[in-house]
Amino acid sequence: MTPKDLLTEISNNCYSYFQLIHQVRLVKQSLESKFYNKDETKEEITQEDTQLLEKITPKLSSITKDNFASFFDNVNKEISNLIPLIVYIPFEMPETEFKQLGDFVKEKFGSHILIELRFDPTLIGGCSLVWKGQFKDYSLKSKMTQNKEEIFSTFKSFLK
Amino acid sequence: MTTQEVGYVIENKNFLVYLDGLPTIKVNDMVQNEEGLRGWVYSIYPDKVEVLIIDEGKLSPGQLFRKLDHKLTVPVSEAILGRAINPLGVPIDGKGPIPQAGLKLLELEREAPGVKSRQFITNQFVTGITFIDTIMPIGRGQRELVVGDAHSGKTDFLIDIIVNQKSTNVICIYASIGKQTVTVRNIIDSLTTNKAITNTIIIAASSSDPLPQVFLAPKTAFAIAEYFQQKGRDVLVILDDVGVHARTYREIALLSGKNPGREGYPGDIFYQHSHIFERAGNFKAEYGGGSITALPMIELNLTDLVSFIPTNLMSMTDGHLLFKQTLHNIGLNPAIDIDLSVSRVGRQTQQEIQVRLSSKIRELLAHARNLETVSRFSSLLPKETKLILNQKEMVEELLSQDPLTNIPIPIQLILITLPFTTFLADQDVNFVKKNKTTIINAFINDYDLSSLVNNVLKFKTIEELIAALEKVSPKLKTICA
Numbered sequence: 001m002t003p004k005d006l007l008t009e010i011s012n013n014c015y016s017y018f019q020l021i022h023q024v025r026l027v028k029q030s031l032e033s034k035f036y037n038k039d040e041t042k043e044e045i046t047q048e049d050t051q052l053l054e055k056i057t058p059k060l061s062s063i064t065k066d067n068f069a070s071f072f073d074n075v076n077k078e079i080s081n082l083i084p085l086i087v088y089i090p091f092e093m094p095e096t097e098f099k100q101l102g103d104f105v106k107e108k109f110g111s112h113i114l115i116e117l118r119f120d121p122t123l124i125g126g127c128s129l130v131w132k133g134q135f136k137d138y139s140l141k142s143k144m145t146q147n148k149e150e151i152f153s154t155f156k157s158f159l160k
Numbered sequence: 161m162t163t164q165e166v167g168y169v170i171e172n173k174n175f176l177v178y179l180d181g182l183p184t185i186k187v188n189d190m191v192q193n194e195e196g197l198r199g200w201v202y203s204i205y206p207d208k209v210e211v212l213i214i215d216e217g218k219l220s221p222g223q224l225f226r227k228l229d230h231k232l233t234v235p236v237s238e239a240i241l242g243r244a245i246n247p248l249g250v251p252i253d254g255k256g257p258i259p260q261a262g263l264k265l266l267e268l269e270r271e272a273p274g275v276k277s278r279q280f281i282t283n284q285f286v287t288g289i290t291f292i293d294t295i296m297p298i299g300r301g302q303r304e305l306v307v308g309d310a311h312s313g314k315t316d317f318l319i320d321i322i323v324n325q326k327s328t329n330v331i332c333i334y335a336s337i338g339k340q341t342v343t344v345r346n347i348i349d350s351l352t353t354n355k356a357i358t359n360t361i362i363i364a365a366s367s368s369d370p371l372p373q374v375f376l377a378p379k380t381a382f383a384i385a386e387y388f389q390q391k392g393r394d395v396l397v398i399l400d401d402v403g404v405h406a407r408t409y410r411e412i413a414l415l416s417g418k419n420p421g422r423e424g425y426p427g428d429i430f431y432q433h434s435h436i437f438e439r440a441g442n443f444k445a446e447y448g449g450g451s452i453t454a455l456p457m458i459e460l461n462l463t464d465l466v467s468f469i470p471t472n473l474m475s476m477t478d479g480h481l482l483f484k485q486t487l488h489n490i491g492l493n494p495a496i497d498i499d500l501s502v503s504r505v506g507r508q509t510q511q512e513i514q515v516r517l518s519s520k521i522r523e524l525l526a527h528a529r530n531l532e533t534v535s536r537f538s539s540l541l542p543k544e545t546k547l548i549l550n551q552k553e554m555v556e557e558l559l560s561q562d563p564l565t566n567i568p569i570p571i572q573l574i575l576i577t578l579p580f581t582t583f584l585a586d587q588d589v590n591f592v593k594k595n596k597t598t599i600i601n602a603f604i605n606d607y608d609l610s611s612l613v614n615n616v617l618k619f620k621t622i623e624e625l626i627a628a629l630e631k632v633s634p635k636l637k638t639i640c641a
Contacts, residue, residue: 133181135166135226142162 001059003074007082008112009059013052015102017084017114023052024079028072030057035065084116085109086130090123090139165227167191167209172219175371176416178208179225185209188269190228199225200232200372203416210416212372214248233265234380236387241331244348244362247373247380252364253348266387268379272438277447284509285396285453288324288566289317291494291559294576295518296481297506300394301442301451304503305473307458307465308483308495314457316563317483317494318398319347321455323356324566325396331388332356332396335381336364338374338404354564374408382439382452390448397440399456402433406469423468434476465500479503492560498525513573513619520622521555521576528552553589554579558596570616571603577625583633595640602639609635 001009010023026049063071085105093101098117105113120128125140144151167179177199179191191199191211197219199211213219214232234249235258244253247268251258281299298304308314322332334351336344344364351357363381365374378399385395399405406429413426421427433456440454456477458470465471465482474480479502481494488495507515528548535541535549558575561567567575578584578599584592603609612628619625 130166130181133165133167133183135164137162137164146162 001062003071003078006056006060006075007078009056010052011114012111013048013055015099015106015115017082017116020082020114021079023049024075026053027056027060028075031060031063031068035068082114083132084114086116086118088118088120088123088128088130088139090119090121090125090127092119093117167225167227169219169221169223169225170208172221173415175213176202176412177211177213177219177225179211180208182209182225182227185227188231190230190232191225192228193219193223193225198228200376202412212375212412214370214372214376216370230265231267232269232376233267234383235263236266236384237262237264239263240361240384242358242360244344244364245380246369247363247365247376249380252344253362264387266383268376268383270383270386270439272435273441273443273447277443278441279444280508281442281451281505282509283394283442283451284506284569285330285394286324286328286569287321288568289320289494290561290567290572290575291496292321292481293569294514294572295498295521295559296479296496296501296503297510297514297518298453298455298503299442299505299509300453301440302479302503302505303437303440303454303456303477304506305458305470305477305480306455306483307470307473307480308460309463309485309488310459312483312485312488312495313493314459314483315347315400318400318455318457319350320563320565321396322351322360322398323354323564326354326356326359327566330359330394330396331385332360332398333381333385334360334362334398334400335377336362336366336400337377337402338365338367338408339400341366341368371408371411375405375412378402378405378436382436385452386439389443389450389452392445392449394450395452397452397454399454401459402456402473403458403461403469406433425468429469430472430476433473437476478505492556493563494561498522511617513617513622513625514569516622517573517576517625520580521559524548524555525552547585550588551579554584554587554592557589557592567600568604568613570613571600573616573625574603574613574629575599577622577629580622580626581629581633583629583636591640598640599636602636606635606639608632 006024006027007020010020014020014023026045030053102115105115123139123141124144126138126143128135128137128139165182165184167181169177170180171178182191185201185204187201187204189201191201195217197213197215197217199213201209202212203210211225234247236249237258239259239262243251243255243258246252281301283300284293285298285300285302287293287298292298306314306318318334322334325332334347336347344362344366348357348362351360361384363377363384365377381397381399385397388395406425409429409432410425414420414424418426437454437456440452442451443449456473458473460470461467482497482500483495484497485495487497510518528551531545531548535545555576558579603613609632612632616625619628
């Protein structure tokens with residue numbers, strides 16, 4: 001398994017950029033404990049994490065004590081090249097909705113796309129997206145700013 | 161839906177920030193974060209964008225910067241005359257905001273106008289300082305480097321030039337680069353006291369300001385100069401001091417990891433200065449018609465004239481005035497070394513009589529210096545040698561001028577011709593020292609003498625001028641008796 005294959009495997013099973021980093025860390029720690037008898041991780045492991053580890057571990061036979069360090073150096077390089085889809089939303093999204101969003105993005109744009117959620121209450125409603133340095137604003141704040149004059153004149157007509 | 165280009169901070173080194181994203185960004189574009197901190201795009205790498213942060217504020221990795229739809233600009237209008245601003249156009253003189261009416265945003269980073277927009281320099285830039293106007297003339301549109309030792313009177317000389325422009329239509333722009341705030345305050349006060357602030361704009365990036373602002377100060381000075389030049393005005397730009405600007409750029413370049421070259425300066429230091437000075441010149445009417453005269457100043461490190469930056473600057477200007485502390489200490493003002501200074505353009509703007517007199521004075525001084533060497537070995541000197549040495553002393557005294565004085569060109573010419581007349585033939589330097597001001601005042605105020613003053617520039621030869629002065633010699637003797 002190459003570093004790229006590992007990341008593809010993990011990204012197919014997670015939705016967010018931070019989940020991917022967390023899962024890579026789990027894989028690394030599991031191998032460290034195997035090679036160097038280190039303690040198991042103290043990080044919180046979900047059911048999905050356990051399933052992923054069970055799925056991936058048999059495929060990691062090519063990683064030995066000798067190439068372990070260089071393999072994960074290359075994994076880190078690959079991670080630095082990943083471009084997440086950054087989504088700004090005005091509320092904290094429940095996990096079930098996040099999964100729905102993740103499934104939607106993977107279905108529409110490919111299974112390798114990862115999301116990075118950011119919380120911005122000033123958006124009021126809607127969302128903003130950042131992809132490869134392009135910022136697209138679909139928020140209510142942006143709409144209201146665009147139609148500021150119209151909104152003000154409407155309010156003023158009520159005041160009369 | 162609105163679309164913008166954005167980038168996130170991936171690295172931060174003091175005032176340098178590296179951003180990802182921003183797919184179509186170009187050098188000199190502007191970015192701004194949510195807190196309003198503005199950045200100026202300085203370099204672009206395959207994976208990141210290097211930005212100089214020009215406002216003060218805190219930065220941290222992950223911050224969002226948006227690309228702005230305008231370049232780095234400074235707001236300019238007639239209302240900034242008499243004001244002191246920072247390189248971003250913010251007033252720093254405590255006189256309140258600059259009126260918004262008529263303000264025009266001008267880009268700081270502009271390519272210098274091409275050769276087709278320029279014309280031959282024909283008009284003299286009159287400084288009111290005898291040494292400059294007669295011996296080392298400056299043309300309107302010329303770039304003349306002011307270079308010299310510390311404490312040799314360079315800044316005072318530049319302030320004198322600004323003060324002497326108050327009765328002319330010339331706009332003076334003084335860019336104070338990396339000086340202490342108190343020094344900037346003193347310059348503002350000095351110009352205000354001498355009523356020269358009304359036609360002057362001071363651009364000051366003091367040593368406590370963000371380093372990118374110090375780097376931008378000369379660009380702002382030239383952007384403002386171009387605004388007035390395009391309105392047909394003659395502008396004087398003084399950059400004090402370009403050495404600090406070079407060191408500032410070295411600091412930025414070293415911090416950004418650019419390869420250091422000679423004396424640690426980056427490879428493009430020559431370009432950084434030359435493309436600023438190239439914006440000076442005398443322009444054709446269809447390009448505005450005005451002129452930009454540049455007087456960049458640099459202080460020498462331990463009188464080392466041949467170090468990297470001064471020699472760079474000499475090669476990109478039209479001459480230089482070398483100030484020496486030793487000359488300043490013996491009372492010469494301006495303390496300019498005549499042998500090591502040069503003005504390559506100014507001579508073509510002088511009248512015939514000025515050129516002839518200037519050559520004669522140079523010849524006299526050079527000849528006298530040779531004779532001085534010989535005279536050290538002999539106590540009895542021939543009469544001719546004594547005369548030449550006496551004339552040299554008198555000429556040097558007449559070329560030396562008190563600070564904040566303005567001598568009109570015709571009187572300058574009369575003064576330096578007097579040592580060749582019978583009026584001063586039997587006198588010495590002490591007589592000149594004692595009566596210099598009296599003679600100047602006589603030529604300004606006396607009706608009979610003032611008619612000669614009005615005709616001085618019409619003379620074709622020095623002999624004609626000497627003959628005219630011989631006629632008024634008895635009157636001068638009476639005045640100085």
